[in-house]
Amino acid sequence: xxxxxxxxxxxxxxxxxxxxxxxxxxxxxxxxxxxxxxxxxxxxxxxxxxxxxxxxxxxxxxxxxxxxxxxxxxxxxxxxxxxxxxxxxxxxxxxxxxxxxxxxxxxxxxxxxxxxxxxxxxxxxxxxxxxxxxxxxxxxxxxxxxxxxxxxxxxxxxxxxxxxxxxxxxxxxxxxxxxxxxxxxxxxxxxxxxxxxxxxxxxxxxxxxxxxxxxxxxxxxxxxxxxxxxxxxxxxxxxxxxxxxxxxxxxxxxxxxxxxxxxxxxxxxxxxxxxxxxxxxxxxxxxxxxxxxxxxxxxxxxxxxxxxxxxxxxxxxxxxxxxxxxxxxxxxxxxxxxxxxxxxxxxxxxxxxxxxxxxxxxxxxxxxxx
Amino acid sequence: xxxxxxxxxxxxxxxxxxxxxxxxxxxxxxxxxxxxxxxxxxxxxxxxxxxxxxxxxxxxxxxxxxxxxxxxxxxxxxxxxxxxxxxxxxxxxxxxxxxxxxxxxxxxxxxxxxxxxxxxxxxxxxxxxxxxxxxxxxxxxxxxxxxxxxxxxxxxxxxxxxxxxxxxxxxxxxxxxxxxxxxxxxxxxxxxxxxxxxxxxxxxxxxxxxxxxxxxxxxxxxxxxxxxxxxxxxxxxxxxxxxxxxxxxxxxxxxxxxxxxxxxxxxxxxxxxxxxxxxxxxxxxxxxxxxxxxxxxxxxxxxxxxxxxxxxxxxxxxxxxxxxxxxxxxxxxxxxxxxxxxxxxxxxxxxxxxxxxxxxxxxxxxxxxx
Numbered sequence: 001x002x003x004x005x006x007x008x009x010x011x012x013x014x015x016x017x018x019x020x021x022x023x024x025x026x027x028x029x030x031x032x033x034x035x036x037x038x039x040x041x042x043x044x045x046x047x048x049x050x051x052x053x054x055x056x057x058x059x060x061x062x063x064x065x066x067x068x069x070x071x072x073x074x075x076x077x078x079x080x081x082x083x084x085x086x087x088x089x090x091x092x093x094x095x096x097x098x099x100x101x102x103x104x105x106x107x108x109x110x111x112x113x114x115x116x117x118x119x120x121x122x123x124x125x126x127x128x129x130x131x132x133x134x135x136x137x138x139x140x141x142x143x144x145x146x147x148x149x150x151x152x153x154x155x156x157x158x159x160x161x162x163x164x165x166x167x168x169x170x171x172x173x174x175x176x177x178x179x180x181x182x183x184x185x186x187x188x189x190x191x192x193x194x195x196x197x198x199x200x201x202x203x204x205x206x207x208x209x210x211x212x213x214x215x216x217x218x219x220x221x222x223x224x225x226x227x228x229x230x231x232x233x234x235x236x237x238x239x240x241x242x243x244x245x246x247x248x249x250x251x252x253x254x255x256x257x258x259x260x261x262x263x264x265x266x267x268x269x270x271x272x273x274x275x276x277x278x279x280x281x282x283x284x285x286x287x288x289x290x291x292x293x294x295x296x297x298x299x300x301x302x303x304x305x306x307x308x309x310x311x312x313x314x315x316x317x318x319x320x321x322x323x324x325x326x327x328x329x330x331x332x333x334x335x336x337x338x339x340x341x342x343x344x345x346x347x348x349x350x351x352x353x354x355x356x357x358x359x360x361x362x363x364x365x366x367x368x369x370x
Numbered sequence: 371x372x373x374x375x376x377x378x379x380x381x382x383x384x385x386x387x388x389x390x391x392x393x394x395x396x397x398x399x400x401x402x403x404x405x406x407x408x409x410x411x412x413x414x415x416x417x418x419x420x421x422x423x424x425x426x427x428x429x430x431x432x433x434x435x436x437x438x439x440x441x442x443x444x445x446x447x448x449x450x451x452x453x454x455x456x457x458x459x460x461x462x463x464x465x466x467x468x469x470x471x472x473x474x475x476x477x478x479x480x481x482x483x484x485x486x487x488x489x490x491x492x493x494x495x496x497x498x499x500x501x502x503x504x505x506x507x508x509x510x511x512x513x514x515x516x517x518x519x520x521x522x523x524x525x526x527x528x529x530x531x532x533x534x535x536x537x538x539x540x541x542x543x544x545x546x547x548x549x550x551x552x553x554x555x556x557x558x559x560x561x562x563x564x565x566x567x568x569x570x571x572x573x574x575x576x577x578x579x580x581x582x583x584x585x586x587x588x589x590x591x592x593x594x595x596x597x598x599x600x601x602x603x604x605x606x607x608x609x610x611x612x613x614x615x616x617x618x619x620x621x622x623x624x625x626x627x628x629x630x631x632x633x634x635x636x637x638x639x640x641x642x643x644x645x646x647x648x649x650x651x652x653x654x655x656x657x658x659x660x661x662x663x664x665x666x667x668x669x670x671x672x673x674x675x676x677x678x679x680x681x682x683x684x685x686x687x688x689x690x691x692x693x694x695x696x697x698x699x700x701x702x703x704x705x706x707x708x709x710x711x712x713x714x715x716x717x718x719x720x721x722x723x724x725x726x727x728x729x730x731x732x733x734x735x736x737x738x739x740x
Contacts, residue, residue, distance in 0.1 A: 004380075004432075004434065004440055006440075008376075008488070038410075040420075045425065048422060050410075050418075050420050050430075052410050052412075052418060055415065056414075058410075058430070060428070060444075062374070064374065064426070064446055068491035070374060070376075070490050070491065072376075072444075074430075074440070074442075076434055076438070115497055115499065116499050116503050118378070118485075120438070121380050129486050133486050134486060134496075134507040134508070136505075136506045136507060160694050161693050161727060162728075177728070324530050351547075351550075351721055351723040353721040353728060356506065358531045358547070358723060
């Protein structure tokens, strides 16, 4: 894949860095490759040497006086034979720098760290940070679908190990490997859906609907706002949705392509009552900042309306967020105390394969009437 | 945590980059901060602008003529109040660059990518690449144990979501969250260990031994070469090993702190026969290069000796490797055809929480005698 490859190599020396000695040791590695040096020396902050090659590669050696030496090497590489050679050349440059630094520091307690190269500006984006803000690289090798709907950007990317992954506006939603997500948001196998009335909010990937239909409900109604999510998943997430999205109605299910708020309001007015409401709309908002207040209000509204259409002995299932986002999850749990009726809840922590972080799921039910 | 923070921001413009226009738009962002520019222009490869601040930060703007603009900003930050301000300052620099690039490219199909900052040279290392070579950041917040034994480097690091993680010579071995690993390498709950003779090769974290002892075997023998792994895990991986490592012998188990090869040879000579052999020594070697031949030979030797001490109707369990490493796994499966007796095998793919990749486990058994 044509892209800039950014290699890094760091040395923590375990003692002060002698800038001149480090540069004297490393300079020949760059000179051998015809890379020209520019040097900046700070009075109190060490130095920065920049090296440029004739072919457009460049490197930085940053020497921090307390004992960190960081190397960055960035090269643009395509897919040709010369590019494979260039990649090998870059790896060997790092090998040489590493060897010389180890040699220079052979009696010290130094640590070396070399990360897999960052791939920058390629046609396939492999970096989809976790909900708790960590940098993670996926094994994505192809863009299967990439469209903007009126509501969001919809990507379906192919991962070697997880199958196709649905990514909505940059958030990893679900991969074909993630049956455990669907299982968890349906109550982890502890519920009997046969003959029941089920309402699914969102869920455009069809995973929940597909599993529930197998369990012979009386009627499962799914309300998904975005036709393009349904269309993309019908075509490219078939391990998740099976054939359930091939038609918007079936023996025991219907899909309404609508905003769920007016639907919920209508159902509440009509006095409809469901055995199960499954909210697959969105994770708990990460931010607790005032700007996110509207998101929290939306979330409370959905929760409140959902409780209004839920039978007294019904259950409401939803995802929370990454288990590390304790503040956001607490705030969510506080919201549960502010609904029109008193509720109780339980939570479960689940490992969803493609998420690369542990995820919290909630079960909410109406408190028994005295 | 005091460390260099390396921020990146990339723009894929969707068309050729006009270097002068990009620089003219971005230059004021750096000038406002008193960062001095050095410029390198290639005849055919675009340009590189380097900016240095008085406080030791530096930035690179690399403009590739086909339409990639990459920004790198590296600053050393501690934990003081001024450092928090400096972090905000760096974030706002990226915000401004992003805004100006979007403005410059407002009619184009451009894409912008901003990753979580790389933390370089900190006391706590959060980057432990997957077996298939991807860059992943863990939520590690403390070094619990870090020692070199005669055999390997042993680290136990604390992850907020996974609990303590055992890392041997840079490889993530097991976290306290990873009961599913232990479950899988014991046959995924399908075996009856009661009254059985079990041999565990490696397994110094005590996870397998702890689970097997609960199932009342006749005798479980664990052979682990590294006393320091046992000591570290006894102290810091108690969610994994319980109290089973508090003593090296118990009612129905013993731990031999020895190299397993001579032990296996001795058992084979003595005609010992186990119901289960569980090999928790090492993953399948990733590399299939000739330099790794000795690792493969070691692996074949272990396999062969294990089969010699396995009852005719016994089972051998082991981990394979990341499901993506298809070549290495195939080579491993070929080895299974080269043992002293014919064997059959099955495999299972499991999601081990802290691995951040799907993992293959093998069950091997002797072919029924005709």
